[in-house]
Structure formats: structure tokens, C-alpha cells
Amino acid sequence: MPVSSQLLRPVGGAFITFTFIVALVINLLPWQAEVANFTPDFVALFIVYWTLNQPRRVGVGVAFMLGVLMDVGDGNVLGQHAFAYAVIAYLTLSRQRLLNVFPFWQQALVTLGMLWLSQALMVIIRLLLGASFVGWGYFAGSVLAAIIWTPLSNLLLMYQRKPKSEAL
Amino acid sequence: MQATQPAFFRQGPKPLTRLLIFSVISLAMIVGDAHFKMLDRVREKVSVVLYPLQWLATEPFEIARTTTQFFSRQAELLAENRRLNDAQLVAQAQAMKMKALEAENLRLRQLDERQASFGSPSQLVEILYNGRDPFTARLIVDRGERAGIAPGQAVIDTVGVVGQIIRIQPLTSEVRMITDRDQMVPVMVERNQLRTVIYGMGRNQPLEVRNMAPNVDIKEGDRLVTSGIDGIYPAGLAVARVLRIDRSASSAFARIVCAPLADVDQHRFLLVLNTARVLPPYPVTPTPTPDKKKRGR
Incomplete structure (x- = not known):
């Protein structure tokens, strides 16, 4: 999160797990074929978010696991998402202390780059395995992800900003 | 820098190390999965873990769909029912038309064969239509003088004799059916060649053989065929079948009731025989008695 004077509650592991479950469910929704390209990869989005905000909890390993789940769920080549997610998790992690103090809109741009990178990695893997190029519309969802980055961050931080008395 | 970190910041292996480990694993998985199909069992295991999430993702849509279906089902069913009803009506009508056409075709084929079997x-x-007069059994057919129809010609269908042409117009002609009252057809019993004459008794009435002795050799079920001695009907055309014989002692003659064999009321196509045989001149002064057509009713 950007620099602020507000003190935040610690994040529970359960909450992180919950958000990832939600992200997986959203990714596994039976999207219509026409809108499927425009739905952002929520799992990747949450990986970037949590590695940015909770680098000690979410890292390359978690990203890898989630990637394996996504591969099985999507019926892709096993390891495709895992590899891409691991790479973006590492990149986020390596610049985490810098990115963490960026304002939201800059974080959104970084996220856009990350998601594009993950998609590009997956496309490269598929191309190497002999698939044909899926078209540029494949990358449209990441733009949407960057657009919702700010509201999403505020939404997730709302949980942390709550007074402790109310939460219990 | 990381080497000097306090214990609180220690995070295990460096992220780059982890990345290398995991990317090697994932690349190995990619190669193993894509090229050697080695990881199907792993996939199965993971899919078991993933199944609840998939269920969670798809089930709300299923529920929503079944719910909306439940509510729209009634109207849909009604509409569908109506549509199917209409379709069935149309199909039935078509089937009926089809059947009628088939039957008609069959009759035409039979008539065609019949026609070929006659030398003449x-x-x-x-x-065209039935004669409107309820007291007579007449038919109007669509060929007349122009087509060479002449009065007196016999009219048959696929089974037997239907009647005789009695009147012609340029384009149509009138057929007097054998059931017409007092229409006479010279016949013989097919079984024993007994010659007699059969009379009509009116529309929708049976035929009758008159003036036969009570002990005449005619049985129920005998077929009566034209005898051919009148010069109008060729010999051997089926005419009627004996329905019942009433040999009461109170009457001088047996009452022999017959049913026409030809489907006189049933079809649309008939065959007019052109049997203008050249007959030898009548030996004595002709009397009008053997004239086939009785003008009165």
C-alpha cells in the first residue's frame, strides 16, 4: 500500500486463502467465449497484490501452487501457469520494497506489466509447444485488471483498516 | 545485504533461488506433460482438490438456470404444446392426403392393367359428381361425346361392372349404375353357367335376381358375371355376389339378393369399355324387348 499514516491490522492467513479461493472460483467461472478474453486473470492479480503487500506470506512457492491449480482447472499444459506465476511473483518480490510505496496508479501500471508478462510467458510456452497464436485480444483482460487495481486494493485494505473491536 | 539481516527479516531461501527451483520444476512439468504425458496422475490428484472450487464456480449458474427454467417452463411448455399440435395437424392432413393419393394411384394402376387386358x-x-336425383343411381363423368363416348357403353372399375353410359353431352356423360332401379344386367352364375338377369333396386340398395324358381341352383356366395349375350357387356366381368336366398313356399319365385362387387360408391376413376361389336342382323322383325335401357324408373 502507498505510504500512509494509518496503522493497519495484520492480515490473517485465512483471509489470504479466502481471497485466493475467490480468485480461483472467478477464474473457473464458465465465462462466455466472447467475454472470456476480457476477464482479467484474478489469480495472477491476487498473486501480485499479496506478494506486494505480504511478501513474507505469499511468494514464489504459493504462486507456483496456484499456477498448478489453474493449469489443472483450465486443462492447460501442466506447469504453464505455474511457471508464469512463479516468474511474476519473483519479479514483484524482488522490487517489493520499491513498489510497495508507489501510489495506486503506478502500482496498477506495474501490475499491468506483470500480467502481460505472465500472459506473454504462457503464450511463448504454448507457441513453443506448437499451438498457434491466440490473437491480441488475449491480452485485453490485463488492462481491465490494471483498471480495477485501485478499487480492489482499497477494498482489500478496508478489511485491514477496520478497528479491531468491530472485527471481533 | 541479506546476509546481514536480523533474524526477523530472514525469509529462508532467496527469492531468486526459489524462482529458479520452481521454474525448473514447472518447465520440467511442461515438458513432461506436453511431450511425455507423464503427469496425468498428478493432474487427477490436483483436480480432486480443485473440484469443490469448480463446483462453487459453476453451481450458482446451474441453480439460476434451473430456477429460471422452472418458472419459464410452464409458458414454454404451453407454447411448445400448441406448436406441436399445429405441426401434428398439418402432418396428419398431409398424411391423409398422401394416403388418398396412394390409394388413388393404386386404383389407377389397377385400371391401367385392366385396360391393357381388354383387347378393345x-x-x-x-x-365428376353423383347425380343429384336421390331416386336414381347416376354418376356424371368427365368424358363425353368429344372423347368418343357413346351411349350404351359399359363402365367398369377394377373389380367389376359399375354401370352403363346412358346419356352423353359434349364434355360429360351420364352413367347409370347397376344399382339403379330396374337397371338390368344379363349375368350368369360363374359356378354353373346358369344364365339370368340381375336387376337394380335403387341407390344404396342390393341387387336382385328375379323370376327364378325356388329350387334354382344358386347358392349364397355365388359370383355372378356378365354373360355377354346382350352385346353390351363383354362376357366374364364380375357383377355381384349372392348375399342370401329366400326360398319361401308362399312365393312363386325365389328371392335372391345380391351385392354388387364393384365399389360403385367408392372411387373416382372408372373405365369405359368401347365394345361396339358388329352384331349380325337380327333375324326377325325386331321387337324392343331386349333393349338394355329401360327409360322408366
């Missing part, structure tokens, strides 16, 4: 020329005619 004959003409196919179509019934």
Missing part, C-alpha cells in the same frame, strides 16, 4: 379400346374417366 377403353377410356379412363373421372367421376
Whole structure:
């Protein structure tokens, strides 16, 4: 999160797990074929978010696991998402202390780059395995992800900003 | 820098190390999965873990769909029912038409065969309508003088004799059916060649053989065929079948009731036989008695 004077509650592991479950469910929704390209990869989005905000909890390993789940769920080549997610998790992690103090809109741009990178990695893997190029519309969802980055961050931080008395 | 970190910041292996480990694993998985199909069991295991999430993702849509279906089902079913009903009506009508056409075709084929079996020329005619007079059994057919129809010609269908042409117009002609009252057809019993005459008794009435002794050799079920001695009907055309014989002692004659064999009321196509045989001149002064057509009713 950007620099602020507000003190935040610690994040529970359960909450992180919950958000990832939600992200997986959203990714596994039976999207219509026409809108499927425009739905952002929520799992990747949450990986970037949590590695940015909770680098000690979410890292390359978690990203890898989630990637394996996504591969099985999507019926892709096993390891495709895992590899891409691991790479973006590492990149986020390596610049985490810098990115963490960026304002939201800059974080959104970084996220856009990350998601594009993950998609590009997956496309490269598929191309190497002999698939044909899926078209540029494949990358449209990441733009949407960057657009919702700010509201999403505020939404997730709302949980942390709550007074402790109310939460219990 | 990381080497000097306090214990609180220690995070295990460096992220780059982890990345290398995991990317090697994932690349190995990619190669193993794509090229060697080695990881199907792993995939199965993971899919078991993933199944609840998939269920969670798809089930709300299923529920929503079944719910909306539940509510729209009634109207849909009604509409569908109506549509199917209409379709069935149309199909039935078509099937009926089809059946009628088939039957008609069959009859035409039979008539065609019949026509070929006669040496003399004959003409196919179509019934236009029944004569409107309820006391007589007449048919109006669609061929007349122009087509070479002449009064007196015999009219048959696929089974037997239907009647005789009695009146012609340029384009149509009138057929007097054998059931017409007092229409006479010279016949013989097929079984024993007994010659007699059969009379009509009116529309929708049976036929009758008159003036036969009570002990005449005619049995129920005998077929009566034309005898051919009148010079109008060729010999051997089926006419009627004996229905019942009433040999009461109170009457001088047996009452022999017959049913016409030809489907006189049932079809649309008839065959007009052109049997203008050249007959030898009548030996004595002709009397009008053997004239086939009785004008009165």
C-alpha cells in the first residue's frame, strides 16, 4: 500500500486463502467465449497484490501452487501457469520494497506489466509447444485488471483498516 | 545485504533461488506433460482438490438456470404444446392426403392393367359428381361425346361392372349404375353357367335376381358375371355376389339378393369399355324387348 499514516491490522492467513479461493472460483467461472478474453486473470492479480503487500506470506512457492491449480482447472499444459506465476511473483518480490510505496496508479501500471508478462510467458510456452497464436485480444483482460487495481486494493485494505473491536 | 539481516527479516531461501527451483520444476512439468504425458496422475490428484472450487464456480449458474427454467417452463411448455399440435395437424392432413393419393394411384394402376387386358379400346374417366336425383343411381363423368363416348357403353372399375353410359353431352356423360332401379344386367352364375338377369333396386340398395324358381341352383356366395349375350357387356366381368336366398313356399319365385362387387360408391376413376361389336342382323322383325335401357324408373 502507498505510504500512509494509518496503522493497519495484520492480515490473517485465512483471509489470504479466502481471497485466493475467490480468485480461483472467478477464474473457473464458465465465462462466455466472447467475454472470456476480457476477464482479467484474478489469480495472477491476487498473486501480485499479496506478494506486494505480504511478501513474507505469499511468494514464489504459493504462486507456483496456484499456477498448478489453474493449469489443472483450465486443462492447460501442466506447469504453464505455474511457471508464469512463479516468474511474476519473483519479479514483484524482488522490487517489493520499491513498489510497495508507489501510489495506486503506478502500482496498477506495474501490475499491468506483470500480467502481460505472465500472459506473454504462457503464450511463448504454448507457441513453443506448437499451438498457434491466440490473437491480441488475449491480452485485453490485463488492462481491465490494471483498471480495477485501485478499487480492489482499497477494498482489500478496508478489511485491514477496520478497528479491531468491530472485527471481533 | 541479506546476509546481514536480523533474524526477523530472514525469509529462508532467496527469492531468486526459489524462482529458479520452481521454474525448473514447472518447465520440467511442461515438458513432461506436453511431450511425455507423464503427469496425468498428478493432474487427477490436483483436480480432486480443485473440484469443490469448480463446483462453487459453476453451481450458482446451474441453480439460476434451473430456477429460471422452472418458472419459464410452464409458458414454454404451453407454447411448445400448441406448436406441436399445429405441426401434428398439418402432418396428419398431409398424411391423409398422401394416403388418398396412394390409394388413388393404386386404383389407377389397377385400371391401367385392366385396360391393357381388354383387347378393345377403353377410356379412363373421372367421376365428376353423383347425380343429384336421390331416386336414381347416376354418376356424371368427365368424358363425353368429344372423347368418343357413346351411349350404351359399359363402365367398369377394377373389380367389376359399375354401370352403363346412358346419356352423353359434349364434355360429360351420364352413367347409370347397376344399382339403379330396374337397371338390368344379363349375368350368369360363374359356378354353373346358369344364365339370368340381375336387376337394380335403387341407390344404396342390393341387387336382385328375379323370376327364378325356388329350387334354382344358386347358392349364397355365388359370383355372378356378365354373360355377354346382350352385346353390351363383354362376357366374364364380375357383377355381384349372392348375399342370401329366400326360398319361401308362399312365393312363386325365389328371392335372391345380391351385392354388387364393384365399389360403385367408392372411387373416382372408372373405365369405359368401347365394345361396339358388329352384331349380325337380327333375324326377325325386331321387337324392343331386349333393349338394355329401360327409360322408366
